[in-house]
Every structure is written in C-alpha cells, then in structure tokens.
Amino acid sequence: xxxxxxxxxxxxxxxxxxxxxxxxxxxxxxxxxxxxxxxxxxxxxxxxxxxxxxxxxxxxxxxxxxxxxxxxxxxxxxxxxxxxxxxxxxxxxxxxxxxxxxxxxxxxxxxxxxxxxxxxxxxxxxxxxxxxxxxxxxxxxxxxxxxxxxxxxxxxxxxxxxxxxxxxxxxxxxxxxxxxxxxxxxxxxxxxxxxxxxxxxxxxxxxxxxxxxxxxxxxxxxxxxxxxxxxxxxxxxxxxxxxxxxxxxxxxxxxxxxxxxxxxxxxxxxxxxxxxxxxxxxx
Amino acid sequence: xxxxxxxxxxxxxxxxxxxxxxxxxxxxxxxxxxxxxxxxxxxxxxxxxxxxxxxxxxxxxxxxxxxxxxxxxxxxxxxxxxxxxxxxxxxxxxxxxxxxxxxxxxxxxxxxxxxxxxxxxxxxxxxxxxxxxxxxxxxxxxxxxxxxxxxxxxxxxxxxxxxxxxxxxxxxxxxxxxxxxxxxxxxxxxxxxxxxxxxxxxxxxxxxxxxxxxxxxxxxxxxxxxxxxxxxxxxxxxxxxxxxxxxxxxxxxxxxxxxxxxxxxxxxxxxxxxxxxxxxxxxxxxxxxxxxxxxxxxxxxxxxxxxxxxx
Numbered sequence: 001x002x003x004x005x006x007x008x009x010x011x012x013x014x015x016x017x018x019x020x021x022x023x024x025x026x027x028x029x030x031x032x033x034x035x036x037x038x039x040x041x042x043x044x045x046x047x048x049x050x051x052x053x054x055x056x057x058x059x060x061x062x063x064x065x066x067x068x069x070x071x072x073x074x075x076x077x078x079x080x081x082x083x084x085x086x087x088x089x090x091x092x093x094x095x096x097x098x099x100x101x102x103x104x105x106x107x108x109x110x111x112x113x114x115x116x117x118x119x120x121x122x123x124x125x126x127x128x129x130x131x132x133x134x135x136x137x138x139x140x141x142x143x144x145x146x147x148x149x150x151x152x153x154x155x156x157x158x159x160x161x162x163x164x165x166x167x168x169x170x171x172x173x174x175x176x177x178x179x180x181x182x183x184x185x186x187x188x189x190x191x192x193x194x195x196x197x198x199x200x201x202x203x204x205x206x207x208x209x210x211x212x213x214x215x216x217x218x219x220x221x222x223x224x225x226x227x228x229x230x231x232x233x234x235x236x237x238x239x240x241x242x243x244x245x246x247x248x249x250x251x252x253x254x255x256x257x258x259x260x261x262x263x264x265x266x267x268x269x270x271x272x273x274x275x276x277x278x279x280x281x282x283x
Numbered sequence: 284x285x286x287x288x289x290x291x292x293x294x295x296x297x298x299x300x301x302x303x304x305x306x307x308x309x310x311x312x313x314x315x316x317x318x319x320x321x322x323x324x325x326x327x328x329x330x331x332x333x334x335x336x337x338x339x340x341x342x343x344x345x346x347x348x349x350x351x352x353x354x355x356x357x358x359x360x361x362x363x364x365x366x367x368x369x370x371x372x373x374x375x376x377x378x379x380x381x382x383x384x385x386x387x388x389x390x391x392x393x394x395x396x397x398x399x400x401x402x403x404x405x406x407x408x409x410x411x412x413x414x415x416x417x418x419x420x421x422x423x424x425x426x427x428x429x430x431x432x433x434x435x436x437x438x439x440x441x442x443x444x445x446x447x448x449x450x451x452x453x454x455x456x457x458x459x460x461x462x463x464x465x466x467x468x469x470x471x472x473x474x475x476x477x478x479x480x481x482x483x484x485x486x487x488x489x490x491x492x493x494x495x496x497x498x499x500x501x502x503x504x505x506x507x508x509x510x511x512x513x514x515x516x517x518x519x520x521x522x523x524x525x526x527x528x529x530x531x532x533x534x535x536x537x538x539x540x541x542x543x544x545x546x547x548x549x550x551x552x553x554x555x556x557x558x559x560x561x562x563x564x565x566x567x568x569x570x571x572x573x574x575x576x577x578x579x580x581x582x583x584x585x586x587x588x589x590x591x592x593x594x
Contacts, residue, residue, distance in 0.1 A: 016396065027408060027411055031423075033433060096316075100314035100315045104314060106308040107308065112315070115322065123524075123571055123575060126569065126571075126572055127325065127326055127333065129555055131329050134329070152317060153318065154317050155325055160318070210413070214416045214418075216418055217527055220531075235422060236531075244425065272413070273406075
C-alpha cells in the first residue's frame with residue numbers, strides 16, 4: 001500500500017507473485033482441464049485430473065460434432081449469423097440515437113434521454129411476455145427475427161449510453177465548423193463523428209458479438225426447431241439427449257462454443273478491459 | 284454510469300440560425316427514429332401491456348380473462364414455490380455478491396502494488412468473467428460438482444469423500460455461488476481503476492505519522508473506495524437477481540433438487556413457457572421490478588451515510 005515509503009523487499013514481491021500465480025492457477029484449472037479432457041478418449045476422463053491428456057485424440061470432437069441430428073457446425077453458423085447481424089444492428093441504430101442525444105437539439109430531448117436511461121434499469125422480464133405475444137402474432141417465433149430486429153431498433157440502451165459518453169468527449173468545435181461549412185447533420189455524423197469514434201464503435205461491436213453469442217434465454221424461448229438452434233441451446237440439447245454420458249464429446253463442443261469469445265479476449269483484451277474500467281460494464 | 288445518471292441536464296450544440304434550428308430539430312427525430320420505434324413498440328408498450336396482463340389469466344391461446352388481484356394474492360398467500368424461489372434467490376444474492384466483491388477488492392489491492400506481470404494477471408483473472416455466462420461453463424460446472432466429478436476426484440486424493448454436490452439439496456446452491464464468485468474479474472478491474480485514483484501522498488503522510496497498514500486500509504483506502512464499492516454492489520446485485528443460465532443448465536430447467544436451485548427468473552420462465560400462465564408470470568415480473576427497485580432505492584438512500592463523496 002505504501003511502497004513509496006517502505007522499501008520493497010524482494011521476498012515480499014516473490015511471495016506476492018507466488019500467491020497470485022497460485023490463485024491464477026486455481027482460476028484457470030477448470031478451463032484447462034475441460035480443454036484437456038476434450039482431447040481425451042472415452043473413459044480416461046473419469047479418472048484423470050491432470051491437465052495433459054495421456055494421448056491426444058480428436059474422437060470426442062467427431063462424436064460431438066455429429067451428436068445430434070444436425071451437426072454442431074450448423075449451430076455455430078446460426079450463432080454467427082445472429083451475432084453478426086446484431087453487431088450491425090447495434091452499431092448503426094445505437095450510434096444514430098447517440099448522435100441525436102449528444103449533439104442535436106429538439107423538443108423533448110431531455111425527457112427522452114431520461115427515459116432511455118430508465119430502460120437500463122428495468123429487468124427485461126417486464127417486457128418479455130408482451131414481446132413474445134407480439135412476435136407470435138407477427139409469425140416471427142421460430143425465426144431469428146425476434147433476436148435480431150430489436151438490435152436494429154436500438155433496444156440495447158447500454159450501447160447508446162456508451163456512445164453518448166464518447167461523443168461528448170469529442171470537441172464540439174469540430175461539428176460546429178463543419179456546420180458553418182454547410183454540412184448537414186447526417187454528414188457531420190457520418191464524416192466527422194463516426195471516424196473519430198472508432199474505439200467506442202469497436203467496443204460496441206465486440207460486446208454485441210459476445211453478448212449475442214452467449215445469449216441463452218432469447219434463443220431458448222424463440223427457437224424451437226433444431227435446425228435453427230444456436231450453439232448455446234445446441235449444447236443444452238446435447239446435454240438433454242444424454243450427452244452427460246459422453247463428457248469428452250460434450251466438452252469438445254463446449255470448447256468450440258467458447259472459442260469465438262476466447263479469441264475476442266485474446267485480440268481485444270485491452271479494449272475490453274479499458275471499456276470496463278471506464279463504463280463499469282457488468283461482465 | 285451512475286455519475287451521468289445524476290447529471291441533470293444535457294449540454295447541446297446550439298445552432299446559430301433559426302432555419303437551421305428547425306432542420307436540426309427534425310433531424311433529431313429522424314436520427315432517433317429506430318430508437319423511438321423500439322422504445323414505444325418493444326419497451327414502453329410491452330411494459331404497460333405486461334402490467335395489465337398481470338391482473339388477468341392468460342394462456343396464450345384464449346383471450347385474457349380479468350382476474351383482479353387474484354395473481355398477486357396467490358403469489359403472496361398460496362404459492363409456496365414463489366417463496367422457495369425467493370429464498371433461493373436471496374441466498375444466492377447475499378452470499379455470492381459480498382464474496383465476489385471481497386475477492387475482487389483483495390486481488391485488486393495485491394495487483395495495485397505496481398508489480399511486473401500486472402497485465403497478465405489481470406487478464407487471467409478477468410477471463411472467467413467473460414466466459415462465465417456461457418452454457419459451456421455451466422456444463423463444465425455440472426461435471427465438476429457431480430458425484431464422480433472433478434472436485435470429488437481431487438478430494439479423494441487427500442482421502443476425503445465428497446457428496447454429490449449438485450444432486451444434494453443442501454449443497455446445490457453453493458455450486459452456483461462458487462460459479463458467481465469465480466467471475467470476480469470485472470468488479471476487480473473497476474476496483475483497480477479506483478485504487479489508481481487514490482493519491483499516493485495520502486499513504487506517505489499517514490505512514491510518516493506512524494499509521495499502521497491496517498489503519499491506512501480502514502482510514503484511507505476503504506473510505507475513498509466507497510463510491511466504487513457502491514457502484515459495484517448495485518451492478519452485481521441486480522445482475523445476481525437476474526441470474527438464469529447456470530441454474531437452468533445444472534437442474535435441467537427444473538430448479539431441482541427440491542427447488543434448491545429454483546432461481547426467481549427460472550420460476551418465472553417455468554410459469555410463462557412451461558405452464559403457459561402468462562398473466563401469472565407477468566405478475567411475477569412486476570414483483571421482481573418491485574424487489575430490485577426497493578433494493579436500489581434503499582441503497583441510494585443509505586449511500587449518504589456510508590458513501591464518501593469527495594469534492
């Protein structure tokens with residue numbers, strides 16, 4: 001705490017490193033063990049606790065991939081389609097709304113902004129059932145539309161909030177100068193603000209992807225046909241069909257389901273961590 | 284986030300000519316159009332509809348029938364499953380959130396020593412938060428805490444014989460608490476950012492005055508961190524109230540054994556999409572709003588007694 005005053009002893013530093021390394025190992029052990037087990041053969045998993053599979057086998061991946069009547073690749077593709085559309089929807093609709101809230105003047109802006117923040121607070125369960133009835137009447141149940149269309153209508157207010165905060169940090173003189181030159185609000189949004197907001201747009205895109213990819217509840221209630229399943233409910237169907245009698249296969253598909261999120265973590269860790277530190281995202 | 288919630292008004296660009304202002308005003312609504320459609324069509328409209336539905340019996344096939352307060356009366360006086368789910372949810376919230384925050388703060392303080400490898404450790408501790416919401420992790424938990432699972436195999440190494448954690452109604456909820464605490468990474472990052480803001484010279488001065496480290500922690504670190512603790516606690520509690528996926532996967536959607544993992548949201552889901560009691564489930568949703576709202580209000584009211592706002 002007071003390193004500046006107390007001279008740091010090398011032993012203290014070593015002890016800290018040992019403590020942190022031990023804690024990190026405990027945290028990661030379940031994940032690494034799952035990864036190792038996905039390469040194990042049949043019964044080895046019931047005895048092994050080690051992180052190195054005795055021999056590497058891809059059998060579990062083969063069994064898991066073909067474990068249900070459609071391949072797991074099908075589920076991964078469905079997830080990817082929904083996630084990519086959600087990224088497009090959220091970045092477009094939320095940046096449009098954020099621009100209006102941050103830069104344009106119009107009647108009722110203050111009230112609408114407060115209402116928008118209010119939607120951050122209410123649990124989605126309150127709108128769940130009428131939304132379901134609405135989508136049922138539109139004939140959208142068992143399609144991806146209930147999962148994707150709300151993203152194009154800026155339903156995820158958190159991203160609007162994040163982008164408003166970022167837009168406010170951009171000097172207003174820039175768009176005032178552009179306005180003097182006769183630029184329309186659209187051109188200012190498109191040519192001035194968006195190019196300067198790439199970090200915030202990237203955070204929006206990455207989080208949209210991860211949250212949509214991990215979403216379980218939405219696909220659970222809206223997708224009934226196995227050909228429509230996402231990776232998350234595909235995994236759940238695999239468990240239901242007796243998948244826990246074949247843990248290596250279940251783990252293999254779990255690893256595939258986690259892989260995209262892990263890759264985002266690997267490449268955009270900095271952006272994610274800075275995003276959390278500044279906005280307090282919950283995950 | 285909270286800081287801006289408290290900020291009352293928006294400072295906006297004021298265009299210089301009336302004609303422009305008019306065009307600007309129209310443009311505002313045009314830019315907001317997708318959000319406006321979503322807000323009225325997907326949020327405000329449905330919220331009002333759900334409030335009305337909560338006073339009806341509605342099975343999705345026949346038209347809703349007016350029920351007056353019957354749903355709420357049944358929740359309060361008859362439905363033992365509701366009280367069971369409330370008990371499970373509160374147990375989960377009251378155990379997982381304080382433990383999670385304690386780990387987050389403890390590790391953040393160790394990391395804040397400015398040590399080598401900070402970014403690596405930070406990334407490792409953060410990873411479970413990022414992956415933890417996924418079905419895959421819930422599946423992994425199912426294996427680890429099963430009777431012949433990884434945990435019991437590890438315990439067997441030291442001669443202990445563990446129970447079947449998930450199948451035992453006395454221990455099932457704790458497996459989910461462990462899963463929650465395992466994801467302490469994101470509040471840890473927020474704490475770390477907060478610790479960085481504390482001026483070092485406060486510690487130097489305290490240290491010169493002979494204050495012990497323990498005293499420095501309780502007199503400097505903790506008071507100056509209270510706004511961050513407050514923020515983390517609110518976010519984590521609301522999140523914990525809404526937990527769904529792990530309980531669903533671990534109990535095959537049933538909330539068992541003997542309702543031991545029947546999270547509130549899981550019960551709501553069962554009523555709505557298992558029993559098709561849409562009116563009843565709407566009432567449950569509004570009770571959840573009431574619970575979360577009450578909690579948030581109490582937190583904000585209590586804040587002035589313990590949250591230290593400098594400046």
